[in-house]
Amino acid sequence: MTTVLKLGGSVVTEKESPETVDEAALARAAAAIGEFDGDMVVVHGGGSFGHHAAADRGVSSTDGTRNAADAVAIHDAMGRLNTAVVDALHEEGVDALPVRPLSVASRGADGALTIPTESVAAMLAEGFTPVLHGDVVTQAGAGVTITSGDDLVVSLARGLGVDRVGLCSTVPGVFDAEGAVIPRIERFADVADAVGESDATDVTGGMAAKVEKLLGLSAPALVFGPDDLSAFLAGETPGTVVAGAE
Amino acid sequence: MTTVLKLGGSVVTEKESPETVDEAALARAAAAIGEFDGDMVVVHGGGSFGHHAAADRGVSSTDGTRNAADAVAIHDAMGRLNTAVVDALHEEGVDALPVRPLSVASRGADGALTIPTESVAAMLAEGFTPVLHGDVVTQAGAGVTITSGDDLVVSLARGLGVDRVGLCSTVPGVFDAEGAVIPRIERFADVADAVGESDATDVTGGMAAKVEKLLGLSAPALVFGPDDLSAFLAGETPGTVVAGAE
Numbered sequence: 001m002t003t004v005l006k007l008g009g010s011v012v013t014e015k016e017s018p019e020t021v022d023e024a025a026l027a028r029a030a031a032a033i034g035e036f037d038g039d040m041v042v043v044h045g046g047g048s049f050g051h052h053a054a055a056d057r058g059v060s061s062t063d064g065t066r067n068a069a070d071a072v073a074i075h076d077a078m079g080r081l082n083t084a085v086v087d088a089l090h091e092e093g094v095d096a097l098p099v100r101p102l103s104v105a106s107r108g109a110d111g112a113l114t115i116p117t118e119s120v121a122a123m124l125a126e127g128f129t130p131v132l133h134g135d136v137v138t139q140a141g142a143g144v145t146i147t148s149g150d151d152l153v154v155s156l157a158r159g160l161g162v163d164r165v166g167l168c169s170t171v172p173g174v175f176d177a178e179g180a181v182i183p184r185i186e187r188f189a190d191v192a193d194a195v196g197e198s199d200a201t202d203v204t205g206g207m208a209a210k211v212e213k214l215l216g217l218s219a220p221a222l223v224f225g226p227d228d229l230s231a232f233l234a235g236e237t238p239g240t241v242v243a244g245a246e
Numbered sequence: 247m248t249t250v251l252k253l254g255g256s257v258v259t260e261k262e263s264p265e266t267v268d269e270a271a272l273a274r275a276a277a278a279i280g281e282f283d284g285d286m287v288v289v290h291g292g293g294s295f296g297h298h299a300a301a302d303r304g305v306s307s308t309d310g311t312r313n314a315a316d317a318v319a320i321h322d323a324m325g326r327l328n329t330a331v332v333d334a335l336h337e338e339g340v341d342a343l344p345v346r347p348l349s350v351a352s353r354g355a356d357g358a359l360t361i362p363t364e365s366v367a368a369m370l371a372e373g374f375t376p377v378l379h380g381d382v383v384t385q386a387g388a389g390v391t392i393t394s395g396d397d398l399v400v401s402l403a404r405g406l407g408v409d410r411v412g413l414c415s416t417v418p419g420v421f422d423a424e425g426a427v428i429p430r431i432e433r434f435a436d437v438a439d440a441v442g443e444s445d446a447t448d449v450t451g452g453m454a455a456k457v458e459k460l461l462g463l464s465a466p467a468l469v470f471g472p473d474d475l476s477a478f479l480a481g482e483t484p485g486t487v488v489a490g491a492e
Contacts, residue, residue: 066373068336068375072342072344075344097348103344103345106368118352119349126384126387126390142372
């Protein structure tokens with residue numbers, strides 16, 4: 001029973017202030033994870049660490065750079081947040097180990113992400129909790145580009161064959177057109193109008209894209225807010241369940 | 247034409263002082279690499295960063311730890327040296343990117359090292375210079391153990407199919423029983439007596455083991471000192487050539 005948990009960048013950082021951890025929120029999330037009994041991979045977003053560093057250098061998921069110093073500056077900013085997350089997990093008795101996507105992942109010319117999972121699987125087998133993050137990753141033909149935490153979650157869920165995926169962001173689930181949380185999504189067409197609308201203002205980077213990616217997984221994916229993290233980890237189904245109809 | 251270059255930990259750090267870079271030696275090595283025309287992977291040893299951190303925590307290539315905080319402390323020490331090497335290479339116009347072995351590699355229960363090479367190959371294809379280092383790596387049944395720069399060199403040389411391997415350490419080559427540099431080694435038996443003797447005092451961690459591993463490669467491997475780095479990079483054959491008879 002392996003779970004992949006994404007902690008949104010906006011959950012663990014203060015988005016307005018560059019490179020500022022939301023210590024209280026991070027400590028709460030770490031405490032909840034400390035109570036979890038099972039194998040877990042944690043992926044966190046960039047929040048006020050990665051987004052500022054990338055934007056300052058004109059690097060995005062589609063606009064790459066061949067300037068290694070710029071790439072390393074973005075990577076190091078994310079590394080500082082990763083250290084904060086790993087340390088917070090250690091405080092709660094979680095045997096967290098950092099896994100830096102730049103070191104292990106790569107993207108094809110079409111942006112498709114490849115993550116060999118041997119190292120992450122080995123950590124899980126030895127009782128460790130790998131902690132990855134949105135990062136710069138080498139992309140064929142583009143130098144390095146940004147790979148989001150969401151993309152890493154989807155790729156890891158496939159590569160590891162995980163049982164359950166959780167995306168903890170600042171919203172309590174996927175909203176319908178009236179602003180109510182949709183309990184279950186099985187087809188993108190059913191929610192396209194609602195999530196399409198939410199796209200422009202969604203601080204987590206596009207709910208429509210997120211839902212579409214999660215529908216491609218064989219494991220169920222839950223989208224929920226920070227208050228529901230413990231419930232998710234206890235096996236409950238808070239927020240929105242994104243489950244392909246298959 | 248891809249080259250793997252190992253910079254010994256004793257070449258780029260002051261071994262007696264914990265976490266002290268030999269700035270002048272590192273700058274010279276970086277300048278030599280800056281003159282190189284071709285694809286290169288750099289691997290550096292632990293020197294006074296990794297060895298102290300690992301010894302303080304009782305972790306070695308055979309004695310592992312399941313304490314994640316200890317593992318991260320050793321990994322972070324090596325990360326500080328890696329940052330110094332990457333920065334020095336940037337100063338010389340080399341588009342260096344860090345690759346952290348803990349993130350990508352793993353070891354079997356017998357210690358055999360696995361490094362998926364997609365990320366490193368992608369960096370090379372995009373014109374970057376990946377920079378790896380001796381590190382803690384997850385080992386089946388042992389938590390994390392230390393993987394040496396030499397082991398990484400051998401594994402990368404195999405996985406990438408490189409053309410040439412260079413090991414720049416503090417000695418000018420492999421010594422024979424009289425203390426003269428052996429120009430060429432094709433079989434371990436021919437040098438077993440000599441390298442066996444040098445083992446105890448060899449600061450780079452065992453010349454016998456190094457030669458034996460290098461003989462298993464299809465690419466020629468050169469063992470030379472810092473003064474010969476430029477000659478090696480210019481295509482000359484300083485020091486000792488370790489070339490299996492095949």
